Amino acid sequence: MSTFASQESATKISAGESISSESIAESGATASEDVAQYAMRLGDDALILSQRLGWWIARAPELEEDIALSNIALDLIGHARFLLTYAGTAWNKSEDDLAYFRPEEEFRSCRLVEQENGDFGQTIARQLIFSMYQYELYKALAESSDPTLAAIADKAVKEVEYHVDHASQWILRLGLGTEESRRRIAAGLEYMWPYVEELFTDDELIDRLDGVAVRPSSLEEAAMRGIRSVLAEAELEVPEVAQARLTSEVRDGSYSEHRGYILAEMQSLARQHPGATW
Amino acid sequence: MLTTTVYPYILNERSVFISLEDVMTHTDDAVAPEQEHFDALIADDSRIEPRDWMPEAYRKTLTRQISQHAHSEIIGMQPEANWITRAPSLKRKSILMAKVQDEAGHGLYLYSSAETLGTPRPVLNDQLLTGRAKYSSIFNYPARTWADMGAIGWLVDGAAICNQVPLCRASYGPYGRAMVRICKEESFHQRQGWEILYELSHGTDAQKKMAQDAVDRFYGPALQMFGPPDADSPNSQQSMAWNIKRFSNDELRQRFVDMIVPQAEALGLTLPDPDLVWNEERQHYDYGELDWDEFMSVIKGRGPCSVQRMKRRREAHENGAWVREAAAAYAERQAARAAEAANHEDHETETAPSSQRPAAQLIGA
Numbered sequence: 001m002s003t004f005a006s007q008e009s010a011t012k013i014s015a016g017e018s019i020s021s022e023s024i025a026e027s028g029a030t031a032s033e034d035v036a037q038y039a040m041r042l043g044d045d046a047l048i049l050s051q052r053l054g055w056w057i058a059r060a061p062e063l064e065e066d067i068a069l070s071n072i073a074l075d076l077i078g079h080a081r082f083l084l085t086y087a088g089t090a091w092n093k094s095e096d097d098l099a100y101f102r103p104e105e106e107f108r109s110c111r112l113v114e115q116e117n118g119d120f121g122q123t124i125a126r127q128l129i130f131s132m133y134q135y136e137l138y139k140a141l142a143e144s145s146d147p148t149l150a151a152i153a154d155k156a157v158k159e160v161e162y163h164v165d166h167a168s169q170w171i172l173r174l175g176l177g178t179e180e181s182r183r184r185i186a187a188g189l190e191y192m193w194p195y196v197e198e199l200f201t202d203d204e205l206i207d208r209l210d211g212v213a214v215r216p217s218s219l220e221e222a223a224m225r226g227i228r229s230v231l232a233e234a235e236l237e238v239p240e241v242a243q244a245r246l247t248s249e250v251r252d253g254s255y256s257e258h259r260g261y262i263l264a265e266m267q268s269l270a271r272q273h274p275g276a277t278w
Numbered sequence: 279m280l281t282t283t284v285y286p287y288i289l290n291e292r293s294v295f296i297s298l299e300d301v302m303t304h305t306d307d308a309v310a311p312e313q314e315h316f317d318a319l320i321a322d323d324s325r326i327e328p329r330d331w332m333p334e335a336y337r338k339t340l341t342r343q344i345s346q347h348a349h350s351e352i353i354g355m356q357p358e359a360n361w362i363t364r365a366p367s368l369k370r371k372s373i374l375m376a377k378v379q380d381e382a383g384h385g386l387y388l389y390s391s392a393e394t395l396g397t398p399r400p401v402l403n404d405q406l407l408t409g410r411a412k413y414s415s416i417f418n419y420p421a422r423t424w425a426d427m428g429a430i431g432w433l434v435d436g437a438a439i440c441n442q443v444p445l446c447r448a449s450y451g452p453y454g455r456a457m458v459r460i461c462k463e464e465s466f467h468q469r470q471g472w473e474i475l476y477e478l479s480h481g482t483d484a485q486k487k488m489a490q491d492a493v494d495r496f497y498g499p500a501l502q503m504f505g506p507p508d509a510d511s512p513n514s515q516q517s518m519a520w521n522i523k524r525f526s527n528d529e530l531r532q533r534f535v536d537m538i539v540p541q542a543e544a545l546g547l548t549l550p551d552p553d554l555v556w557n558e559e560r561q562h563y564d565y566g567e568l569d570w571d572e573f574m575s576v577i578k579g580r581g582p583c584s585v586q587r588m589k590r591r592r593e594a595h596e597n598g599a600w601v602r603e604a605a606a607a608y609a610e611r612q613a614a615r616a617a618e619a620a621n622h623e624d625h626e627t628e629t630a631p632s633s634q635r636p637a638a639q640l641i642g643a
């Protein structure tokens with residue numbers, strides 16, 4: 001049984017069709033203010049994580065891993081482009097308007113994706129947690145009554161399945177590999193763990209978008225089961241560290257110190273040339 | 279073949295087309311019939327395959343050339359990776375990431391094809407990290423502006439194509455085949471680079487200036503990618519005799535110049551060479567003398583970014599050591615477990631109650 005009532009596609013976009021941010025922009029689908037806010041949360045997560053992973057290219061432990069991490073970063077930036085393009089339809093803004101000309105406090109990313117790369121173990125710890133969450137999220141969102149969100153999620157979930165596999169394979173190797181790798185991946189998991197709870201926190205926007213958005217709390221059980229089972233197989237403990245409390249509303253005003261630096265770098269060139277096309 | 283474009287990750291398996299033993303049994307003891315066979319294949323413009331006998335010098339020349347090419351792909355990721363986090367639009371960011379990822383894939387194909395000549399990838403990698411192996415000097419120049427992403431794609435990948443298209447017919451099979459795949463992607467890269475410059479040269483004044491500045495800086499070094507003038511390139515003759523190289527450095531450079539002049543015109547950008555003029559008689563563009571002193575000094579490690587590029591590669595390698603060790607330890611552990619499980623299974627079969635054994639065995643007993 002799907003969580004959502006199915007609805008005839010009201011736009012040119014339907015699940016399974018190959019979509020692009022151009023096709024979303026041209027589809028005539030217009031997001032409501034609430035839907036746009038929701039799409040922006042998801043898009044910002046994907047964008048910020050892609051930005052983080054992009055740093056690894058030409059720095060990974062193996063050439064194969066340069067390729068793997070850039071694959072994941074590419075998938076994520078693809079999701080970000082779809083989601084931000086769709087969000088932008090509510091305000092007549094493009095994906096780039098939203099990515100490059102929104103100030104720090106208007107981003108809606110979660111703190112987990114903003115965390116520093118650290119060593120490879122820390123990056124993989126973040127990948128495991130986020131990919132498991134994102135997989136469950138997109139799987140459920142593919143049944144959304146909003147056809148554009150459903151189509152985006154339907155495409156993205158297949159990609160994220162690989163991200164989960166990639167992270168899980170590495171967790172096993174690092175957990176069961178050497179003393180050092182075990183120590184490092186355990187440290188990485190501890191570093192990322194305080195930001196887990198936020199992923200599964202509901203708020204009023206979610207209440208208002210019943211049937212359209214996925215309720216974050218509904219994902220917790222499956223995502224955490226997935227994470228725990230990989231950690232158990234890798235003979236790693238589930239970290240026992242306190243959750244970092246939110247300073248304000250979830251995904252609104254409650255963000256990490258890192259965000260400003262990430263955006264300063266990402267937006268620097270675009271902001272030097274406002275109005276320019278590239 | 280390599281699975282670089284396939285998603286499942288290669289965690290610690292090396293892709294070698296054939297085993298090293300296969301190669302090594304065929305070296306050294308060159309006897310006349312084998313040399314004759316090799317010469318006949320070359321004369322026939324046929325392909326030499328890893329299992330074929332080949333002169334040691336041929337093997338060495340190819341190993342050096344292919345691995346240097348692989349190193350260039352890998353070091354060449356750095357100047358462009360420098361702009362991934364700052365690309366000015368999400369579309370450009372995505373294209374740039376895909377391009378740098380392609381270059382990593384090229385490196386992998388090439389290392390694999392070099393391995394078929396008998397030198398394993400870790401050895402080749404070590405030659406790079408210790409500075410014994412060279413890579414294309416162009417990557418020792420800085421990528422300071424976004425327009426450099428355009429100039430590198432258009433000019434550097436463009437020069438690479440001119441150089442590499444004839445290599446698709448190189449006499450050594452695995453090299454030629456790797457080149458076919460690589461050339462397809464390089465032509466996308468060149469097109470994308472040209473498009474970046476086109477947007478800039480048709481954009482704001484600041485963007486135009488940025489584009490012209492990038493072309494000014496990359497034009498000369500790009501022309502030098504074909505190597506020294508023919509008169510100063512003593513190794514080329516032998517490579518041509520072996521059907522590795524098909525055209526001389528100067529011939530390839532000329533081709534490149536002839537290709538980019540109209541492309542620059544379409545961009546509305548100027549190539550920084552006052553001697554660049556159409557020669558009606560030769561039916562080619564004449565171009566000015568290049569700064570070969572600069573070229574030699576960059577080759578010798580005095581490029582603006584030589585030290586930085588090597589440092590970054592070494593750091594990536596060193597920082598990744600614990601990860602590779604973990605992957606190797608895990609693979610060993612899994613292999614030991616599989617062996618144990620197989621043992622256990624055998625044991626169980628032997629001690630299974632006789633009533634459960636197939637009837638045929640009972641009869642035999």
Ligand SMILES: [Fe+2]
Pocket residue numbers: 351380381384460464
């Ligand atoms: Fe390449």
Ligand SMILES: [Fe+2]
Pocket residue numbers: 381435463464467
């Ligand atoms: Fe390329």
